[in-house]
Amino acid sequence: MKNDLRALVAEAVGALVRAGELPEVAAMEAQIERTRDPCHGDFSSNVAMVLARQAGRRPRDLAERIVRALPASELLEKVEIAGPGFINFHLRAQALQALVTRILAAGESYACDRSGQRGRILVEYVSANPTGPMHVGHGRGAAYGDSVCNILAATGWAVHREYYINDAGRQADILALSVWMRYLERCGEDLPHPRRAYPGDYIRASAARILETDGPRYRCAAAEVLHDLPEEPVAADGASEAEKADAKAGQESYLDVLLQRARALLGEDFAVIRQRALADQLAEIRSTLDEFGVHFDQWRSERELVEEGYVRTAVAKLEAAGHVYALDGAKWLRTSAFGDEKDRVLFKADGSATYFANDLAYHVHKLERGFRHLMDVWGADHHGYIARVRAAIEMLTGRKDALQVQLMQFVTLSSGRMGKRSGNFVTLKELIADAGKDATRFFYLTRSHDQHLEFDVDLARAQTNENPVYYVQYAHARICSVFRQLREKGITWDQVAGEKRLNALCEPHEQALLSTLSRYGEILESASQQREPHQLAHYLLQLATDYHAYYNAHRFIAAPEDARDARLNLCAATRQVLRSGLAMLGVAAPETM
RNA sequence: GCGCCUGUAGCUCAGGGGAUAGAGCAUCGGCCUUCUAAGCCGGUGGUCGCAGGUUCGAAUCCUGCCAGGCGCGCCA
Structure with missing residues (x-):
């Protein structure tokens, strides 16, 4: 309907140009808009005001000429000029009434284009680390991503929904270590849980399951585990920011030492425990998403991607193109030459790949599967990450616009309970159980994703x-x-x-x-x-x-x-x-x- | 310090160049013998963070300040 009116106006303006009443202007910058006030009709246009200067006429004057040049249309009841020069269109009642029949005839396909002819798009969303349950922030990305996919699929896109499983890297190792420590505890070993390991009850649950199915075969004596280990540093009460940061760094390296010890003692079993722990967390995430009505076409494992050689191949191409250099024992990618603030590390001095190296390969892999359009839904805290992924994509494909990233601003709960590694955050599952799937999704989706969201739990759960x-x-x-x-x-x-x-x-x-x-x-x-x-x-x-x-x-x-x-x-x-x-x-x- | 997001009614948020700035909640007053009152009708409530600028017109665009959030790792 809007397009019909736009065509009418374009025709009228064209006629005026041919009649010499308007100069050859840059086509139609004018808009046709819905009116806010029904007194102003159904649609209005600001053409006359926009073109007034070029035409050398007063807006209302020009509006009158445009209206006179308007072709007859059975859509229109009347056309009025109002205010500073708006052209207001009143539709005939009939034009709207006919809509009812069209809607009923089309049924659920009304206003939808499910042809997929607009192109293929791969949308990656949620991709929450399988190191713990989903929290309310993940829920926002899940509701948003799922809904955007539904809308894209209804407007001509062939949509592929994908979840990237971050099952490689240090976080997964820390998860495995955390579960193992709880496992040893359950076996009767007396040893302290590292401060920067995962603390939640779900870690204990995972440990208990492993003990139940596999028995005590991963048991090591506490003395053996802790042998010759340095003391884990702790910041004293009232420590300065710098002291706290020091303690935190010390705790992280303590964790690394402990990780080495675990690998040494467990050998191949370390990977077994890791896989078990990841599978537990992934199962929990899947069941939460199920309850939330969010489903994916594919779950892509980072670890498998690495094992299948995609990272090696992608990095080799970057090297061949001369974008990689060595510095301080690490391998760097020259992303700063492609719009990033600085260059980024691909391989650390210890030879292991960064998250970025794997992720870059993943994105290239997406494009290689034939998706010209990629969309990622990320938390706003990943903002600084966009430029480097875009840079890498551009290096390998020459395309700047292949990846669109939608950032989700933060979610807080009205009841004020948040937090992460503390282990007692509100999970998405709890929120859904509390407020229900429908209210939860509706609350997430009523706000712009670009906006910080304060989730009113009391209102959402109100029956x-x-x-x-x-x-x-x-x-x-x-x-x-x-x-x-x-x-x-x-x-x-x-x-x-x-x-x-x-x-x-x-x-x-x-x-x-x-x-x-x-x-x-x-x-x-x-x-x-x-x-x-x-x-x-x-x-x-x-x-x-x-x-x-x-x-x-x-x-x-x-x-x-x-x-x-x-x-x-x-x-x-x-x-x-x-x-x-x-x-x-x-x-x-x-x-x- | 630099980058991004944000500042609109008491609260949570839409609107992001156009005509008297909107909704929900809260608050006040009406409407159930008639298809579900989880509804309807009406009232109160805003210098659109502040100051300049751009133009026929600015909550909206630009600049500068003020305030909040998030980033600025050889973490993921």
């Missing part, structure tokens, strides 16, 4: 009318209820008759509802282009508002017979859009509440 998620769901349930009542009263809904009587939908409430329904496609497209599901969430709140107002102002079942079917058609169309929209957000559309 009352205070909770906004029910507002939208209730609109859907209400419509379902209308149709149930209809059946119970033995009244048949004649959809075809309704289609013929759509001109009965002329009440202001009906016009408002129709107008909102007509925006659905525009919202989907905008949410898709800008990767902003919150636009859809806000739209659904508006649609529910319009429906509730309509519901309270008019009768459907008890309506005069000639209007009844048309109104029921409108109800059914509204239900369809609510259902489709909620599905994109991953929120249920209940039939009763």
Whole structure:
């Protein structure tokens, strides 16, 4: 509809140019927009104000000429000039009424393009480290990524959803060590848990499972484990920042020493324990995501990627291209030549690969699988990481724009319980159990991902009318209820008759509802282009508002017979859009509440 | 110190060049013998962080300040 109007305006401007009333201007920079106030019609354009200067006329003057040059259209009731020079378009009631039939005919594919013809896109999201349960920050990325994928898939993209498993590297080793220490403890060994090892109860649970299935075969005497180990440094109460930092660094190196000891004592079993621990954490993450309604097409293991040689190959190519140099025993990538702040290490002095080296190879691997468009959903704390990955991609493919990164700003809980390595943070699972999947997802998705989010736990868990998620769901349930009542009263809904009587939908409430329904496609497209599901969430709140107002102002079942079917058609169309929209957000559309 | 994000109603947030700045919660007042009151109707509440600038027009763009968050590892 918007495009139809844009074409009309373009034609009018073109006519004026040909008539010499307008200079050959840079085509159409003017916008057609939805109006905020219904008094201003359905759409308005600022062309006249934008072109006034070039035309050498006053905006309202030019607006009049444009309006006169406008081709006739059956969409339009009237066109008015208002304010400083706006051209306001009032649609004919008929133009909106016809929408009802289109929505009902298309059903769940209404306003959707599932052809995938826009191209293939690989979206990587969540990718939470399998070193512990998911927390509320991960939940935001999960809800966002899943919903963006739904929206992309509905707007012409062939979407591939992927989770990158960080199962290589130091964090995974620390996880293994943490589990082993708890395992030894459970075997009866008396030894202190390192301060910077993972502390949570889930570590104990994992240790207990290993002891149960494998028995004490990984047991070593505490004295053997701790033999000749230095004391773990501790910052005293009231220590300065510098002292605390020192202690922290000391604790990290203590951990490294302990890791070496564990490898020495366990040999190949260290890897066995690591795999078991990772599998436990991954299982927990999968089950949480399952509950949250988030599913992936593929789970890609970092370790496998390394073993399959992708890192070696990618780095070899970078070396061949002359982007790699050695310094201080490490291998560096010259990312600063491609927009990064400084160069980055690929291989540390001890020969091990950095996370970056593996991740770079992973991204190249994504592109090699034929995805021209990559999208990553990361926490805002990874911001500084974007430039180096982009740089590496550009070095290998010459493409600057292949990777789009969406950063999720931080989540805090209204009840103020956060924190990470402390071991007692609020997990996503707890939040879902508390507030429910639907409320949790809706709360995450109503805010822009670009915005810090304070999650109002009390409001989300409220099973009352205070909770906004029910507002939208209730609109859907209400419509379902209308149709149930209809059946119970033995009244048949004649959809075809309704289609013929759509001109009965002329009440202001009906016009408002129709107008909102007509925006659905525009919202989907905008949410898709800008990767902003919150636009859809806000739209659904508006649609529910319009429906509730309509519901309270008019009768459907008890309506005069000639209007009844048309109104029921409108109800059914509204239900369809609510259902489709909620599905994109991953929120249920209940039939009763 | 440098980079990124943010500052809009009491609280949580939409709006990101256009016409009197919006929603939810909170608060105050109305509406259930009639299809679900998890609803509707109405009221209170804002110098859009501050100061300049750009223009027909700035909450929106630019500059500078102030305040908060996050980064600035041979961690991941």
